[in-house]
Amino acid sequence: MKETLRINNVSHRYNGSNVLEGVSFSVSMGGFLGVIGPNGAGKSTLLKVISRSIKPDTGEVLLDGRPICEMKRRETARRIAFVPEETVVNFSFTCRDIVLMGRTPYINRFSWEGNEDYRKVEEAMKLTDTLKFKARDINDLSSGEKQRVIIARALAQEPDILLLDEPTSHLDISHQKVILDLIRKLNRDNNLTIITVMHDINLAALYCEELLFLNNGKIYMKGSPQELITENNIREVYGTDVQISRDNKTGLPGVIIIPGGNK
Amino acid sequence: MKRSNWILSIAVLMIILALAAYISVFIGTVKISPFTQWQDYYRTIIYDIRLPRVFLCIIVGSGLAVAGAIFQGLLRNPLADPYILGTSSGAALGAIIAIMLRINMFFFDLPLFSFLFALLSIILVYNIAGAKGRTSIQTLLLAGIIVSSFLSALIMLAMSLSRRETHDIIFWIMGNLTENNFSLIKIVGTLVVSGIVTVMFFARDLNVMSMGEETAGQLGIETEKTKKFLFIISSLIVGAVVSVSGMIGFIGLIVPHIVRMITGPDHRILIPSSALVGAIVLIAADTIARTVVAPLEIPVGVVTALFGAPFFIYLLRKGKRVSGVKD
Numbered sequence: 001m002k003e004t005l006r007i008n009n010v011s012h013r014y015n016g017s018n019v020l021e022g023v024s025f026s027v028s029m030g031g032f033l034g035v036i037g038p039n040g041a042g043k044s045t046l047l048k049v050i051s052r053s054i055k056p057d058t059g060e061v062l063l064d065g066r067p068i069c070e071m072k073r074r075e076t077a078r079r080i081a082f083v084p085e086e087t088v089v090n091f092s093f094t095c096r097d098i099v100l101m102g103r104t105p106y107i108n109r110f111s112w113e114g115n116e117d118y119r120k121v122e123e124a125m126k127l128t129d130t131l132k133f134k135a136r137d138i139n140d141l142s143s144g145e146k147q148r149v150i151i152a153r154a155l156a157q158e159p160d161i162l163l164l165d166e167p168t169s170h171l172d173i174s175h176q177k178v179i180l181d182l183i184r185k186l187n188r189d190n191n192l193t194i195i196t197v198m199h200d201i202n203l204a205a206l207y208c209e210e211l212l213f214l215n216n217g218k219i220y221m222k223g224s225p226q227e228l229i230t231e232n233n234i235r236e237v238y239g240t241d242v243q244i245s246r247d248n249k250t251g252l253p254g255v256i257i258i259p260g261g262n263k
Numbered sequence: 264m265k266r267s268n269w270i271l272s273i274a275v276l277m278i279i280l281a282l283a284a285y286i287s288v289f290i291g292t293v294k295i296s297p298f299t300q301w302q303d304y305y306r307t308i309i310y311d312i313r314l315p316r317v318f319l320c321i322i323v324g325s326g327l328a329v330a331g332a333i334f335q336g337l338l339r340n341p342l343a344d345p346y347i348l349g350t351s352s353g354a355a356l357g358a359i360i361a362i363m364l365r366i367n368m369f370f371f372d373l374p375l376f377s378f379l380f381a382l383l384s385i386i387l388v389y390n391i392a393g394a395k396g397r398t399s400i401q402t403l404l405l406a407g408i409i410v411s412s413f414l415s416a417l418i419m420l421a422m423s424l425s426r427r428e429t430h431d432i433i434f435w436i437m438g439n440l441t442e443n444n445f446s447l448i449k450i451v452g453t454l455v456v457s458g459i460v461t462v463m464f465f466a467r468d469l470n471v472m473s474m475g476e477e478t479a480g481q482l483g484i485e486t487e488k489t490k491k492f493l494f495i496i497s498s499l500i501v502g503a504v505v506s507v508s509g510m511i512g513f514i515g516l517i518v519p520h521i522v523r524m525i526t527g528p529d530h531r532i533l534i535p536s537s538a539l540v541g542a543i544v545l546i547a548a549d550t551i552a553r554t555v556v557a558p559l560e561i562p563v564g565v566v567t568a569l570f571g572a573p574f575f576i577y578l579l580r581k582g583k584r585v586s587g588v589k590d
Contacts, residue, residue: 053480082478091473091523094527101482104471110464
């Protein structure tokens, strides 16, 4: 498969301690990569580096072989979209206004959005099942609905790569499923490359094709959920004894916490 | 508000502004009616005193309101405004320094010094509050209050050092619309109008910037450049306005707030509407200021503060949902 994104030896320090240390990996077109690891492992920082919110101290991110920091932001915004963990909107924009902001990298300063932009917005809202919220104030939606609007905004950017930072951590189980099913559908039907930070290892195992296990700012392992999620690896990285159950058919692992235990 | 109603609302506001200006010109200590025979000196009162004053109101009111709208969008904070964040104090201090040093550059001295000091105070507040990340509203307001009181102390210091110019300095502290130097008004008017027009081309960027800098960058905005540019433009507007009218508070805070309730938060309609409503509100405040205790006149800054401060408290208390104010 064609490689689209390459992270090249990225290191970043924050307040004197290493958050990322010599991280290198690549993502192929159409892949679905989950980033897991304990709190403070550098997962979110890694996404921030890829989305250009942070310029790493050393190393670079290459998009089709070109360093992203040399591109205009408009250019990267057409290729890479970002969905944060939670979105705070201080003004009462309608959902359609919010999704329309995804068209920013396509609209010239001296012109207004055109029919093409409205069509893309409509398409993105249809895909995320948010058309019914079109005229509603974004702040009146539940967090799950809001997250879908933000995903619609990302889709309006027509990106090749969608970055998500713990997109479901604030949601209940039914909304978690809705969002992750949506992301999986976008990955399969629209060939969108997905890189998502996942808090929940079980959900990561169920949805991601490939996992990147970060620990202390370094890559601990990269591989399929089946080979990566083992009792040994979890113990070594999280320092917790767990029991792993495996699905008979798919071999997908599920992590079961052992209450109390004897650490 | 629907996009199709934008032009209509601008037209309505323009009519209200014209009416307000017309009425204001005929209200005052000397009763002049547009319908009866004019005395000779009525002409002088209307054309040389009241009309320039209405123009000044329009320039100052629209400038302050637009600067407030820019601040609120850029800082993602519906309670930001050039007065509360100390930008006006900075501009006033700049003007006072220009006077004390007797700098004379053909009418440009006051606006220029006001602009430089306004810019300086914005940068100061912004850095103290650490507004780059997600700053809480309290932190930002605190930083504004601190910078503002520091600047006020410097203004007081300047006052105590120079006895001769004390009267001129008081002019800046209380807000005043008696400036009748038409050359200065013209320069300031040009600056304010070109500032507002320029900002209009950044209205969509402001929408995106109000989502936060990180998100704006991910959506393709060159955030650093845009932010710097908009801070410079708003300092220019505030500097120009303060150099002719002193520190008039609360217009920049309240006007964009009221307008947002009607037009919604899109800066493409918010900015021009705020300019018009700012002008209308200041004409009203000034008419009150020069008529309630006629023939005496109270500084217009006193009027805006008397109405504005309670409204500010109301906004703070009304809370997080309706006005969208979040901690």
